[in-house]
Amino acid sequence: MGPVSVLPKPQSISTWEGDLAKMTHLQAGLSPDTIEKARLELNENPDVLHQDIQQVRDMIITRPDIGFLRTDDAFILRFLRARKFHQADAFRLLAQYFQYRQLNLDMFKNFKADDPGIKRALIDGFPGVLENRDHYGRKILLLFAANWDQSRNSFTDILRAILLSLEVLIEDPELQINGFILIIDWSNFSFKQASKLTPSILKLAIEGLQDSFPARFGGVHFVNQPWYIHALYTLIKPFLKDKTRKRIFLHGNNLNSLHQLIHPEFLPSEFGGTLPPYDMGTWARTLLGPDYSDENDYTHTSYNAMYVKHTCSNLERECSPKPMKRSQSVVEAGTLKHEEKGENENTQPLLALD
Incomplete structure (x- = not known):
């Protein structure tokens, strides 16, 4: 029996490089284990990450009564992660986040x-x-x-x-x-x-x-x-x-x-x-x-x-x-x-x- 190789198979290297290429700047800095955890537990898919974010952003027009003071990609992404990428639930949480602050203005004065x-x-x-x-x-x-x-x-x-x-x-x-x-x-x-x-x-x-x-x-x-x-x-x-x-x-x-x-x-x-x-x-x-x-x-x-x-x-x-x-x-x-x-x-x- 010959020596056991510890080098990854060519297919494994190719798969790893493909995953790296798909990773967006929004996932930069995350460990590989965390990225995999996000995929398995939160349904986070780097292929459609920006589309997911945009779909939540497009819902903002349905709540003109709320002032959405921050709507950048990184901010919306945390709401998607908190609701396992269910877009409607993520938007509801985003709306409640700002509505809570509107209804309790004194709490967030000089915050x-x-x-x-x-x-x-x-x-x-x-x-x-x-x-x-x-x-x-x-x-x-x-x-x-x-x-x-x-x-x-x-x-x-x-x-x-x-x-x-x-x-x-x-x-x-x-x-x-x-x-x-x-x-x-x-x-x-x-x-x-x-x-x-x-x-x-x-x-x-x-x-x-x-x-x-x-x-x-x-x-x-x-x-x-x-x-x-x-x-x-x-x-x-x-x-x-x-x-x-x-x-x-x-x-x-x-x-x-x-x-x-x-x-x-x-x-x-x-x-x-x-x-x-x-x-x-x-x-x-x-x-x-x-x-x-x-x-x-x-x-x-x-x-x-x-x-x-x-x-x-x-x-x-x-x-x-x-x-x-x-x-x-x-x-x-x-x-x-x-x-x-x-x-x-x-x-x-x-x-x-x-």
């Missing part, structure tokens, strides 16, 4: 990181954003609910900070395809704090994230949730799509079930992971600049993500820890097996953001 309300929320860790992605290439966002100081931050400003952060992150085409994960730690979140989560503000958040933003949310994970967080489900259920109800998982205070979905090597120690404790100032430093302080005035608009892309890793290495309320989660060492269905009611899905 940048140096707005006082947004800045306070960012500095307080709303949201947290991990530097590394998970094993599926998804960006992990963190919310430590107990750190909501209601005398300092309104819920609306926290929502604005989250939406601004997503605007920055969604500029990355890899994240348009791979999506996001959200982990909410409810440790020490009081009943008094929960009482401020009224149906109207919860509806505002769901409309802004579920119905009006072009992101793929692969899961929303609750840890250390008290009983009254379960009760909030009855408030938000009328606002949720059927599909949406399948992707929030309640893990309680044992994180083994969380680790079945997000590997510990991608998580900070607060969630039983192997990474150092999360520094809540990390993402604020990224958006506000390396010299940020409570008094600085650094402007970062929602569509200018280049600064973030090139400085994020350096800034996070330079960060010093900021005190925070720690998770009370516990993980049994060495036990990451799946639990039997029905064994732990806290792992049942409750809610998801599509």
Whole structure:
């Protein structure tokens, strides 16, 4: 038996060159694995990519009541990816994106990181954003609910900070395809704090994230949730799509079930992971600049993500820890097996953001 050749067959090289030639500038910079994932999971076809975009753009004339402030190819593409290239659904999401902003003008007035309300929320860790992605290439966002100081931050400003952060992150085409994960730690979140989560503000958040933003949310994970967080489900259920109800998982205070979905090597120690404790100032430093302080005035608009892309890793290495309320989660060492269905009611899905 002769030596085994590791060179690709001529046909394989030809196929690879053909795929490369078909790739449009809108896919430039994507890894081959991500391009293949977009094809398989999102129905993205480079042969008709520009036609797909144009067909969505042609629908704009049907909604003269909405001001479509941005309609370039790259912008429309993220809506197609968020709706798996169903053009009508992508246009509906595009219309809802701008309509939501028209209906909530105060939320998007001075919509940048140096707005006082947004800045306070960012500095307080709303949201947290991990530097590394998970094993599926998804960006992990963190919310430590107990750190909501209601005398300092309104819920609306926290929502604005989250939406601004997503605007920055969604500029990355890899994240348009791979999506996001959200982990909410409810440790020490009081009943008094929960009482401020009224149906109207919860509806505002769901409309802004579920119905009006072009992101793929692969899961929303609750840890250390008290009983009254379960009760909030009855408030938000009328606002949720059927599909949406399948992707929030309640893990309680044992994180083994969380680790079945997000590997510990991608998580900070607060969630039983192997990474150092999360520094809540990390993402604020990224958006506000390396010299940020409570008094600085650094402007970062929602569509200018280049600064973030090139400085994020350096800034996070330079960060010093900021005190925070720690998770009370516990993980049994060495036990990451799946639990039997029905064994732990806290792992049942409750809610998801599509």
